[in-house]
Amino acid sequence: MAVQSLFYSDRDGLEMALKTPDSMLFTTKADADARDKMLELSENIQLWLEKKIPAMPEEYAEQCALLIAENKDLFQKALKKPEVLSEQADTDSE
Template sequence: MAVEVCYKVVRDGVERMTFTSKKDADAYDKMLDIAEALETMLGEVDVPLSEQQNEALALEMAKRKDQFIAALKGGKPTPPNNKAKVTDIKKVS
């Protein structure tokens, strides 16, 4: 019998993702915190977005925060680092 350690990211009682690495789970949780803050900010802007659009845009911005930060600082955004993808993520349905 094998023992497998997994880390679950849970938001509002709903399991969002399962990871085999604590570091990856913490990074995903932080990304969700950023997306939540961005969603609040986007809700206050004078651009008509549906709730779904607001949530999707906030999540995409959080996923690419480094690129957005570079652009907001006036620099040229760097292309996404495709090598940094987490390979041990299991989506939870």
């Protein structure tokens, strides 16, 4: 028997992390860091969208921002080659 570590992001908070351990609770610090960075990006995008499109309801700004942050690498490619988004939209069943 030995002590085990668990990691979560402050941005999710402990309560949320315990409720949704599959996506929010990690056995390595690196994985929790990756989620924290993703959430940081998502928060910044959301605030920017809300500022620039004041009429858009918060829920859509949040969903949009999270989607982009979760697909950061794809999105980065898309800014140079937009059609990668339609390829993913066609084939991906997420």
